[in-house]
Amino acid sequence: MKTLRVPEATVTRLSIYSRYLERLDRNGVTTVSSGEIAEGVGVSPAQVRKDLAYFGEFGTRGVGYNVKDLMRYTKKILGLDHNWPLILVGAGNLGYALCTYKGFNSRGFKIVGVFDNDLTKIGKKIAELEVLPMEKMPEVIQEHKARIGIIAVPPRAAQEVADIMVKNGLEAILNFAPVALNLPEGIEIRNVDLSVKLEILTFNLGFKSAQRL
Amino acid sequence: MKTLRVPEATVTRLSIYSRYLERLDRNGVTTVSSGEIAEGVGVSPAQVRKDLAYFGEFGTRGVGYNVKDLMRYTKKILGLDHNWPLILVGAGNLGYALCTYKGFNSRGFKIVGVFDNDLTKIGKKIAELEVLPMEKMPEVIQEHKARIGIIAVPPRAAQEVADIMVKNGLEAILNFAPVALNLPEGIEIRNVDLSVKLEILTFNLGFKSAQRL
DNA sequence: CCTAGCATGTGAATTTTATAACTTAAACCG
DNA sequence: CGGTTTAAGTTATAAAATTCACATGCTAGG
Incomplete structure (x- = not known):
């Protein structure tokens, strides 16, 4: 099993991205770029992409991320797909x-x-x-x-x-x-x-x- | 001016050391080693010494740190020498x-x-x-x-x-x-x-x- | 269908942080 | 009074995290 250890700082930020995505979703936003997430939570765009890269590929090149999907993914990763x-x-x-x-x-x-x-x-x-x-x-x-x-x-x-x-x-x-x-x-x-x-x-x-x- | 930037993690730990020292002081402990502090707050002894080294020399080689003094120093550094x-x-x-x-x-x-x-x-x-x-x-x-x-x-x-x-x-x-x-x-x-x-x-x-x- | 534009994903470079190893100095004991 | 022990302070090494830069691949428009 390929156990790439995830830095705790990454998990922390993932939690923050996740909540930010929920907010975007509530506001009806459907697509978002790493730059916009970065702006919204106060980190660098590269950081956002690097953090997500630990868990897979969630975006579409040239487009960005689907808000609903990425929200679900992040919650799933954090174990928040159940109560x-x-x-x-x-x-x-x-x-x-x-x-x-x-x-x-x-x-x-x-x-x-x-x-x-x-x-x-x-x-x-x-x-x-x-x-x-x-x-x-x-x-x-x-x-x-x-x-x-x-x-x-x-x-x-x-x-x-x-x-x-x-x-x-x-x-x-x-x-x-x-x-x-x-x-x-x-x-x-x-x-x-x-x-x-x-x-x-x-x-x-x-x-x-x-x-x- | 020699502005060595202090990592935020160091300040965080300093705050924790400081409170631990207060506890030791309340318990009547007068001297403590970096190892004991490390043990008490859950970090490595080297980390304790390195963190303190950002701010000066507070201990006595072969002996350790005077609890009251180090407590005062750490509080002073953190700006807690006044309300x-x-x-x-x-x-x-x-x-x-x-x-x-x-x-x-x-x-x-x-x-x-x-x-x-x-x-x-x-x-x-x-x-x-x-x-x-x-x-x-x-x-x-x-x-x-x-x-x-x-x-x-x-x-x-x-x-x-x-x-x-x-x-x-x-x-x-x-x-x-x-x-x-x-x-x-x-x-x-x-x-x-x-x-x-x-x-x-x-x-x-x-x-x-x-x-x- | 091809090209231009854009944002992701990623490997390398850089910076930062932590660990480990070593040196120095104080205290104690015989 | 010298040697031994102890633990701080410091330098060097290693590890980790972040940033950078670019190649990749998708989309849209003509």
Whole structure:
């Protein structure tokens, strides 16, 4: 098997292209060039073509790409040709926001279980969903065949939650807690760090100020 | 002036090292080696040293780094030696979560103004802060000398909000809306995309399944 | 049916980033 | 006080990602 490894940056951009294509499609655009995609998402045209080339040939020379088709292809590649049930742990403000976040639904993600160990939160409803105690996680995972978990708890609790998720059979974790998690081989983990990007901004602002001197 | 450009990946990691050092410091650790930092945040020791080397010499050969000192240095480099007032637009669930997010405060970020154009939200309180109409933004920015704005509105409104922010003098924007913003030269912009990382996970899960066949 | 124009796809060149190997300096111990 | 150990700092090497440039192939128009 020809296993050409795909750079993660390429997958990231593919996700962005994919959503941009959805927008074009909604707006009734039928054909698009690599240059237009590039313009629309802020990369170079060569980058767009190179990224797509990892997965096949999707365009027509001299013409461009069929929007609907390329949209479907990109979603297929990303695994978004079917829905993904998600397990969420942490019913705080962030958890609440994630539950109601439309950007997930529109891409086929659906949170099917919200868990917390805080007795004051258990039993409350978040968007149709009742907050459940951690012990209920196994059955919810089984019922929905969930494979992905989201961690939206304070840093000190994150590792324990991750361990529970792994023990219950989840294969991938999206972690919003700003700590590095220790997980067994084979578990996919990605962190979303809300303040790192802010600190890149402050770094750059400081650098800009320094250059003015 | 010797302008060695610092890779953004290095700044990203620096932010992560910095927070890890804060944790070590809280735990009473006084000295740490590049290897221990590497272990703690999930990179290689050489990477840690290389990253720090962009900014100077902070350690003692044969010993390691003084935790408190290195923590202060990294925060200084990132511009976190003083507080940053933030302007937030979007008082939905995500905006609410960001307002109450402790990870910001602990790094010197403070949201000083929350804005929305939804009349049902204006006037409500979010964590001590009253949601204000967009028109009030200029005076709040002036009062707090804010330089950074956060966009937490639906995609279709994001560009307009960004334009207003720029017009009102903000120099950097953290954008949570999943669209590419068009901004004038010199404005720092970073996007936090909540679903891209999820799609990397689904991509990888799909790839894993394919390999099992 | 042939030619001109255009945008894809791709291999090579360049740039960037990360890893590894080595050198230097500090501290500790006998 | 010298030798040994340790870990930072640095240089060199390797790998990876991006850009460039061009050949390929499709479309349309005369």
